[in-house]
Each structure stands twice: as structure tokens, then as C-alpha cells.
Amino acid sequence: MKHLLMKKICNYLFIMFGVFFACSACAKNPIRTLILTGQNNHNWPVSSVAIKQILENSAQFQVDIISSPAKGEDLSSFIVDFSPYSLVVVDYNGDAWPEETRNNFVQYAQKGGGIIIYHAADNPFPDWKAYSEICALGGWEGRDENFGPYVYWQDNALVKDWSPGPGGSHGKQREYVLSVRNTDHPIVKGLPMQWLHAQDELYDRMRGPGNIKDILYTAYSEKETGGSGREEPLVFTVDYGKARIFHIMLGHAGETLEKNTAMQCAGFQELLLRGAEWAATGKVTRKVPVDFPTADRVVMRMDYK
Ligand code: ZN
Numbered sequence: 001m002k003h004l005l006m007k008k009i010c011n012y013l014f015i016m017f018g019v020f021f022a023c024s025a026c027a028k029n030p031i032r033t034l035i036l037t038g039q040n041n042h043n044w045p046v047s048s049v050a051i052k053q054i055l056e057n058s059a060q061f062q063v064d065i066i067s068s069p070a071k072g073e074d075l076s077s078f079i080v081d082f083s084p085y086s087l088v089v090v091d092y093n094g095d096a097w098p099e100e101t102r103n104n105f106v107q108y109a110q111k112g113g114g115i116i117i118y119h120a121a122d123n124p125f126p127d128w129k130a131y132s133e134i135c136a137l138g139g140w141e142g143r144d145e146n147f148g149p150y151v152y153w154q155d156n157a158l159v160k161d162w163s164p165g166p167g168g169s170h171g172k173q174r175e176y177v178l179s180v181r182n183t184d185h186p187i188v189k190g191l192p193m194q195w196l197h198a199q200d201e202l203y204d205r206m207r208g209p210g211n212i213k214d215i216l217y218t219a220y221s222e223k224e225t226g227g228s229g230r231e232e233p234l235v236f237t238v239d240y241g242k243a244r245i246f247h248i249m250l251g252h253a254g255e256t257l258e259k260n261t262a263m264q265c266a267g268f269q270e271l272l273l274r275g276a277e278w279a280a281t282g283k284v285t286r287k288v289p290v291d292f293p294t295a296d297r298v299v300m301r302m303d304y305k
Pocket of ligand 1: 120253
């Protein structure tokens with residue numbers, strides 16, 4: 001009896017110590033993260049704050065937001081130093097950055113920095129070769145066959161299609177199913193093979209250098225709602241030197257933080273967190289959450305946690 005009591009006390013202390021250690025580790029050493037925003041054809045004041053809340057509510061990240069001057073304004077003094085950060089989230093679609101900021105960004109990537117290319121961040125700078133390689137695929141802004149092939153999923157493989165035509169479009173917003181294409185990658189390991197994403201845009205006909213490293217999720221872009229009729233690559237990592245780059249095309253921003261369906265989807269939030277941890281550290285320590293969506297059930301986290 002006494003032995004059993006001692007065992008219980010020991011178990012309790014062990015658990016308490018574990019909880020204390022885990023919490024102090026994440027509170028003491030959160031991943032220093034920069035969200036770069038300030039211009040976008042999307043509602044960046046909503047998306048950047050939503051991303052900050054998703055990341056910080058996990059207690060794994062400490063997030064700074066840096067906003068550029070507004071579109072059309074002078075960006076010559078917009079010099080960004082990426083070196084203090086383990087993770088840079090690009091939530092930007094606008095005017096060209098000054099050369100010093102462009103060079104700093106490329107150096108940050110080449111030295112092995114962690115980067116998230118989020119939604120319309122794959123639209124800008126079509127003529128900046130290094131940025132196109134950091135994205136692997138991009139859309140709009142005059143992209144066509146001169147910017148690289150269309151890339152999509154066909155017969156269990158990614159194919160590159162050099163047929164001419166514009167790059168980047170999407171059909172009507174809707175809920176859609178994401179299908180996993182690499183079950184071993186730490187970002188997706190343990191997640192369902194298929195899950196239903198809340199209403200969002202589904203980017204299609206994207207083109208670019210196509211240097212995808214690991215294709216993680218595709219979704220079928222149906223012609224009936226204005227799509228391509230192809231299985232489109234929406235979530236992947238990028239092969240670019242030593243950088244760890246997570247490209248996620250999901251997450252079209254809503255009108256307000258409260259009306260922000262695509263970003264309030266538990267699947268989007270969890271994928272962002274796992275991609276962020278992987279990009280910053282090369283590992284994913286997060287457990288698969290009990291509220292992850294299933295193939296036929298959308299799940300929302302309205303408060304971004
Ligand atoms: Zn959008």
C-alpha cells in the first residue's frame with residue numbers, strides 16, 4: 001500500500017516536472033518570427049494579425065510584424081534585417097523591395113533560414129529570379145510560359161506542363177478536400193490522408209521554376225466552379241539551397257478577424273503551426289490535435305487557438 005502511494009507521488013512529481021520543463025522551455029526560447037507585410041491585394045491587417053495570434057497562442061513563437069510603406073509610396077528606406085529571426089512569414093504582395101532588403105532576404109535563405117510563403121506572397125516580384133525560386137510556383141502579374149511550366153499532380157506524380165498560357169487563377173470559393181501526397185514528412189506525419197478545408201480560394205494553373213522539394217497536399221480544382229480540372233499542388237516545401245521553405249497557398253483573408261473563414265479553419269491553423277516549426281527548426285514536436293478536420297467535417301478554431 002505504502003509502495004503504491006510512493007509510486008503515485010513519484011508519477012505525479014514526474015508529470016509536474018515534465019509540464020514545468022515543457023512550459024519553461026517554450027516560454028524561455030520561443031521561436032523568433034517576423035511577419036513581413038504592409039502591401040497586399042488582400043486584407044493584410046487581418047491576415048498578419050491572425051497569423052501572429054495563431055503562432056503566439058501556441059506559446060512556441062514570439063512574433064514581430066514589420067509593415068512596409070503603403071503601395072506607391074517611397075520604399076527606399078524600407079531596409080529589413082532578417083538575421084535576428086529563425087522564421088520569416090511573407091504576407092506581402094506589392095511594390096518591389098529595395099535592393100538591400102532583397103539581398104538580405106536571399107542571404108537569409110541561403111544561410112538556411114526558415115521561410116513561409118503564405119497565400120498571395122507567391123504573386124509579387126515575377127522578374128526577381130531568386131524570389132521565384134524561393135516560391136517554386138507563382139501566379140498572376142503577367143506570368144506565362146516564359147516563367148516556367150505549369151505544375152500539377154497526375155498519375156501519382158507531379159508533372160511539368162510547358163504549354164503556353166497565363167499563370168495563376170482560382171475558381172469560386174468553396175470547401176474542398178486536401179489529399180496528402182507524402183505521409184512521412186514531419187509536417188504531415190500522423191494527419192489524416194484527406195481532410196475538408198473550410199471555404200477558401202483554390203489556386204490553380206500556377207507556374208514557375210517548379211523546384212518543389214516535398215509535395216505535401218494537393219486538391220482537385222473542379223471545372224464546374226471555374227477551376228482547372230486538375231489536382232493542384234497547394235502545400236509543399238521548396239528546394240532552395242539550405243533554406244527550409246514552407247509554401248502554403250491556403251488562407252484567403254476575410255473582412256475581419258471574426259469573419260475570416262479560411263484562416264479560422266483548424267486544418268489551416270495546425271498546418272501553419274507545423275510548417276512554421278519545421279521551417280524554423282527542421283522538426284515538428286506538435287502532437288496531432290483531437291480537433292483536426294476529417295474528410296467530411298470542417299472544424300473551426302474561431303479564436304485562433
Ligand atoms: Zn486570395
